[in-house]
Amino acid sequence: MTERSKQLFEEAKRYLPGGVNSPVRAFGSIEDIPRFIKKADGAYLWDEDGNRYIDYVGSWGPMLLGHNHPEILKSVAEACARGLSFGAATEIEVEAARMVCEMVPSVEMVRMVSSGTEAVMSAVRAARGYTRREKIVKFEGCYHGHSDAMLAKAGSGVLTQGIPDSAGVPAGCTQDTLLAAYNDLDGVKAHFAREGERIAAVIVEPVAANMGVVLPKHGFLEGLRSLCTQYGALLIFDEVITGFRLRMGGAQELFGVTPDLTTFGKIIGAGMPVGAYGGKRCVMETVAPLGSVYQAGTLSGNPVAMAAGVCMLRLIRQNPGLYAMLDQNGDYFFTALAEIIRKAGLHYQVNHIGSLGCLFFTQEKPTDSRSAKTSDTKAYGAYCRYMLRHGVYLAPAQFEAMFLSAAHTKELLDRTLEVAEGYFA
Ligand SMILES: *Cc1c(COP(=O)(O)O)cnc(C)c1O
Numbered sequence: 001m002t003e004r005s006k007q008l009f010e011e012a013k014r015y016l017p018g019g020v021n022s023p024v025r026a027f028g029s030i031e032d033i034p035r036f037i038k039k040a041d042g043a044y045l046w047d048e049d050g051n052r053y054i055d056y057v058g059s060w061g062p063m064l065l066g067h068n069h070p071e072i073l074k075s076v077a078e079a080c081a082r083g084l085s086f087g088a089a090t091e092i093e094v095e096a097a098r099m100v101c102e103m104v105p106s107v108e109m110v111r112m113v114s115s116g117t118e119a120v121m122s123a124v125r126a127a128r129g130y131t132r133r134e135k136i137v138k139f140e141g142c143y144h145g146h147s148d149a150m151l152a153k154a155g156s157g158v159l160t161q162g163i164p165d166s167a168g169v170p171a172g173c174t175q176d177t178l179l180a181a182y183n184d185l186d187g188v189k190a191h192f193a194r195e196g197e198r199i200a201a202v203i204v205e206p207v208a209a210n211m212g213v214v215l216p217k218h219g220f221l222e223g224l225r226s227l228c229t230q231y232g233a234l235l236i237f238d239e240v241i242t243g244f245r246l247r248m249g250g251a252q253e254l255f256g257v258t259p260d261l262t263t264f265g266k267i268i269g270a271g272m273p274v275g276a277y278g279g280k281r282c283v284m285e286t287v288a289p290l291g292s293v294y295q296a297g298t299l300s301g302n303p304v305a306m307a308a309g310v311c312m313l314r315l316i317r318q319n320p321g322l323y324a325m326l327d328q329n330g331d332y333f334f335t336a337l338a339e340i341i342r343k344a345g346l347h348y349q350v351n352h353i354g355s356l357g358c359l360f361f362t363q364e365k366p367t368d369s370r371s372a373k374t375s376d377t378k379a380y381g382a383y384c385r386y387m388l389r390h391g392v393y394l395a396p397a398q399f400e401a402m403f404l405s406a407a408h409t410k411e412l413l414d415r416t417l418e419v420a421e422g423y424f425a
Contacts, residue, residue, distance in 0.1 A: 004048040008036045027396040030381035032388070034396075040067035042407040045393050053393035054412050058403040060395075061241050061266035064355075065315060066407025072270050072311045079307035085299060092310060093301035099313045100268070100276060104249045106258045110278030111287055112301040116240035116265025117145025119275035120203070122287075122295045123261045124149060127201035127234045129293035130283045137191055137202040137233075139182045141369025143210030144203060144238050144263075148173035153369075182208050182368040183216065185223040196231035201261070203236040206251035209401040210241075211372040212358035213351045221257040228260070234283065240265035240275070241401065246354050247323055248316055254354075270312035272305035322406060326355040330404055333357070333413045337420060344424040355404035359383075372399060383423060390419045 012019035020026045020034065027034045035047040043066055045055040055067070065072075079092070093112060100110045113119050124136055124147075136149065144150040151165040152174040164174050178199070180187035192199060202224050208214040228235040237259035242251040244267040252258055261279035268274050278284060286293045299305075316322060334352035337359060341348045347363040361379040366372040380398035387394050394402065404413075 001049045001051065002033065002035065002047075005036045006033055008048060009033050024395070024397050024400065029377060029397040030384045032381075032385050032396065035388070035393070042066040042068070043405060043409075043412050051391070053388070053391050054408075054416055055393045056402040056404070056416075057393060057395050057400075058405050059266075059271055060400075061245065061403055062269060062271045063403070063405050063407075064245060064267050065312070066405045069270075069312075069315065071315060072308055075307040075311035076272070076304055079304045082303070084304055085302055087298060090301065090303050090306070092303055092306040096301070096306045096310050096313070097278075099310060099317075100264070100278060103313065103317070104243070104252070104262060104278075106252060106260075106280075107262055107278035108281040109284035110276050111284070111295065112306070113275040113277070113295075113297055114273045114299055114302070114305075115145070115275045116238075116263065117147055117275070118297070119240065119263040119265055119277040120144040120150060120236075120238055121147035123236055123263050123277040123279075124201065124203065125295065126277070126283055126287055126293050127236060127261060129291070130286045131200040131232065131234060133198050133200035133233070134176045135178055135191075135195060135199045136176060137178045137180060137188055137199060139204055139208070139369075140179050141182055141211035141214070141372060142203075142205045142208055142238070144205075145240075149177050150203075152177040152179060181370065182211075182214055183220050184368065185220055185227075188224060188227060192227050192231050192233075196233070199231060199233045201234040201236050202228055203238055205241065206237050206239065206255060206257070207242050207246065207353055207356065209356055211369050211399050212360050212366060212375070213353065213356050213401045214366050214368065214372060215351060215353055216255070217367065221255050225257050225259075234260040234279075236261045236263065238263045241356070243267060244313070244316060245326075245356065267312060268309050269305055270308040272302075272308040273299075274302075274305045274309050319406075323354070326404060326406065329408060329410065329413060330355045330357060332410070333404065333408075333417070336413075336417050340417065340421050340424055346424065356401050357404075358401055361398065375399075386423045387419060390422065392416050392419050 018026045045053045097110045148169045153165045178191045239250040243264045247253040263277045265275040288294045334357040338350040349360045361376040362374040364371050377398045
């Protein structure tokens with residue numbers, strides 16, 4: 001039964017473009033209608049028709065500890081009682097900043113903002129201001145939010161200049177965005193060989209999680225690090241998804257590669273709108289009011305959002321077994337899913353790392369955006385609709401990650417695997 005969601009969607013379409021406030025929520029790519037969510041708890045979502053789902057979206061990442069964690073709710077309620085926003089310095093934002101610096105050693109100073117988009121846009125500006133250079137290298141298939149300069153994809157070739165990916169982005173905004181294929185170090189080398197002294201930064205998702213999930217090949221991140229060092233460019237890790245998810249210190253801790261700047265979002269706000277960017281002190285000191293890189297925000301470091309974030313980071317710190325448990329559950333779940341596929345005589349690919357994973361409807365192992373795009377998105381849509389009908393809420397698009405949380409017990413994972421088996425067997 002999806003009557004109520006259908007009605008709400010019809011009404012929503014009158015007032016909101018496409019009926020939603022962010023495009024992927026419209027379920028268009030799986031040819032279905034959005035489920036309007038009423039509430040969530042632990043690993044579960046309930047929609048307005050009363051259907052219950054095991055949730056593998058987790059608000060697109062923030063819900064590392066599951067929905068409605070009682071301690072986070074309590075921190076937020078207490079902060080609300082003191083006032084929603086002051087537009088002034090607060091103790092809680094100092095605590096948040098200190099925790100980020102302690103948990104992510106490459107971050108010596110950090111600036112809080114209100115979204116991942118803002119974090120990336122500002123980090124790129126700081127990198128350009130610090131290096132006094134203009135070019136940015138970005139990878140095709142990596143998503144860094146919707147700021148103008150980041151909305152560029154490659155044309156047919158790997159080394160094409162950036163062309164805007166969206167109407168409304170002037171060509172001038174992406175002309176300094178150089179594109180390379182993910183995992184293609186030679187493509188990046190070629191950019192540096194041609195205009196190394198004009199490249200301000202290389203920005204990368206250390207695990208790509210916006211073209212499905214694509215892992216960095218051995219040596220790729222290390223290679224980016226040494227190229228940036230060699231040419232005096234900054235390495236920016238966009239850890240909006242991987243930060244606090246793969247390890248307490250993010251993907252940079254897991255892979256042992258140290259960026260100059262890091263962007264955060266999603267988990268850092270525990271479901272409240274928070275983003276952050278930080279890194280080397282010398283770079284962050286170029287940001288206003290210390291330096292000449294202007295960046296500001298009326299609601300930046302909002303006390304309610306900071307209370308949620310600080311509580312989330314504290315809970316992560318207090319749970320030394322968290323990442324081992326998430327890794328173990330992720331390994332168990334995605335290996336079992338791949339086994340179900342194999343037993344059904346299919347050759348679809350499952351990529352995963354820790355609590356992040358993706359089932360690609362293609363026979364070619366995705367290592368970059370080109371191979372990821374060989375996926376049969378219609379087949380993904382049929383699978384996704386079946387899973388929804390059977391109480392499993394997956395990302396309503398092939399090129400998104402599945403997110404496990406600490407609330408996804410082995411029992412829930414097994415129940416999900418049974419549903420998948422019912423589809424494939
Ligand atoms: C989600 C995401 C962003 C954008 O964050 P918003 O909060 O949606 O603006 C940027 N980078 C990555 C890697 C993301 O996954």
